[in-house]
Amino acid sequence: MRAGAARRLGAAGIAGVLALGLVACGGKSESSTAAATVDGLPITHFDSGLKQNAPAPNLDVTNVSDDEADKLATATIADVEAYWGEQLPADFGVQFEPVKSLLSYESDGPNQENGCGDTKKNVNAFYCGADDSVAWDRSVLLPTMIQQFGPLSVVTVLAHEFGHAVQYRLKDQAGITKATPTIVKEQQADCFAGGYYRWVAEGKSQYFNVSTAEGLNSALSSLFLVRDSAGTSATDQQAHGTAFDRIFAFQLGFEKGPKDCAALNMQNIQPRLTERPFDQKDKSNGDTTIDDDSVAALKESLDAAFQGANVTAPRITDDGGSCPSGPATPPASYCPGDNSVTIDLPALAALGKPVDSEAEWNGDDSGGHGDFAAFSEIASRYTLGIQKGVGASIDNANAGLRTACLVGAWAAVASKRGKLRLSAGDLDEAISDLLRPDSLVAADVNGKRVDAGFTRVEAMRTGYLQGSTPCTQQYG
């Protein structure tokens, strides 16, 4: 975020932006059930990954080994081929053709070649259109990802790469030409991966199990890791998307299926893409220190955004992060007794430190999650005060999701005006926070959260893209 840089519009200028239509309807059993699903699928918990009784894939992979990475990669290709073998004829009237070749290589080992050149030092997994092949680095990329996010990270990456092979097969039906910007191809590939994941989550895969809680969390975290770095432009030739944009595409595929993925083009994705370069005035590249001053600016931003709710805004006090007689959800708690948010400033300052992306890749402690992660935690507790003020429930699954949605709605307001402005990379910091197991952003007043990161992220995005109205409609 950028504090104090833009003062074109004072607080009065954004009055009423989030005129909450909140009504007191907490506890409706129907909507409570609806919210606590993953797009209609039950929230499940079990070990995700290769099934014990998975068949041996009948595929020819050049330079293949017995490594876990190769086993997972090969099974993924066999599985996505089975998926597209059903989906291409059914959805597009196209007969499916497997890719012509597959290559496993070691980026730190002997060089291999395919239609796209040398593999030495190429820490990557990719589809190569020149010879219709898929290749993956089994020595660095895949093991790193497995170590951090488990076996489904390999599935996620290769289902995405195979999505590019599908684009080649669909041709005009995916609207891809030589002039198509990279970001469109990438959005489609993430979306196709999401469609495949739905099929796995529904139990249709011979090879993989995926639980909708921890399993999908791992898939989304993998997409998070391969996001573009903050400040990339969406029109950059190499742009693959922010985590926010990539997860949007993945979830679109999961919820709507491949036809909607193939319909993605620059025109219809442009309005929702969040990727943009740093503002020239943003000298700190978006990193604001979490201190008394920036928390005061945050409070001002929240007050202005929620002014339209016509309720008494909660105070924010640096008081240790637990309520004296009430919920303790440090590092920030909402205390219904005196309508205050109490925070542990040093703990939030640590959480809000910039992300060390090199450490993140190495699986080391990546420092903080960025300033917006800390701001979102505080904002989430603040919105509970607003929700309580208008008579909404604050202690159930819907309240948690409504909270995430309202944080998103506030972030959208903050992206446009006010003293504390959203900067490039901030939304990804919110996603990073939401995917943490102990995040408060989608938690109710007692710190309870819906287990599915998929549902938490979706709730925040709904608010960001559509404002506060759906927060109350969807999470009654």
Ligand SMILES: [Zn+2]
């Ligand atoms: Zn790609």
